Amino acid sequence: MTKKSKLIEPGSPVRNxxxxxPIMAVLDLLGRRWALRILWELRDGQRRSFRTLQDVCQMSSPNVLNTRLKELRHARVIDLADGGGFGLTESGRQLLAAMHPLSLWAEAWAISVGREDLAHLARSAKKTQPETPVEPA
Known part of the structure; x- marks a missing residue:
């Protein structure tokens, strides 16, 4: 029997x-299998079909992808266009912009542990990073 995935919302109990x-809810959402990879594949602003996301994420299970897409749509981080194709919402673009400093830290960390070979990956990711500023609270 498979465990039914619970939709995540601020104000509701989440894992741990x-x-x-709200921070715990978003960390739970992003910590779910494949959630970050899906957002990563949508970072360039292009809409992707279910099949394309399954291919680029290298996911063998359509059920897991369907569940993650449902959760991310419920959280209003992604949407599904009338003509088809999943893409980031404004909120999703803001989320990726908020995560950009973490990407910079990760690059510095990789270099500090002797993995300079990975630094170019982070730099290429910066080129596709959304320019949406995050307003301080």
């Missing part, structure tokens, strides 16, 4: 937190 704090 009964408080429902």
């Amino acid at each position: 937190s009964e408080s429902g704090q």
Whole structure:
């Protein structure tokens, strides 16, 4: 029997937190299998079909992809266009922009542990990073 995935919302208990704090909800969402990879593949602003996402994410299970897409749509991070194709919402673009400093830190970390060969990957990712600024609270 498979466990049914619970849709994540701020204010509702999530993995490792009964408080429902928004940061815990988003960390739970992003920590789910394939969620970050899906967002990564949509980062360039191009819409992708279900099949294309399955291929570029190298996912063998359509059920897992379908579940993640449903969760990300429910969270309003991605949407599905009337003509087809999944893409980032404005909120999704803001999320990726907010994660950009983490990407910079990860590049510095890779270099600090002797993996300079990986630094070019982070630099190429910066070229496709959305320019959406995040307003401070």
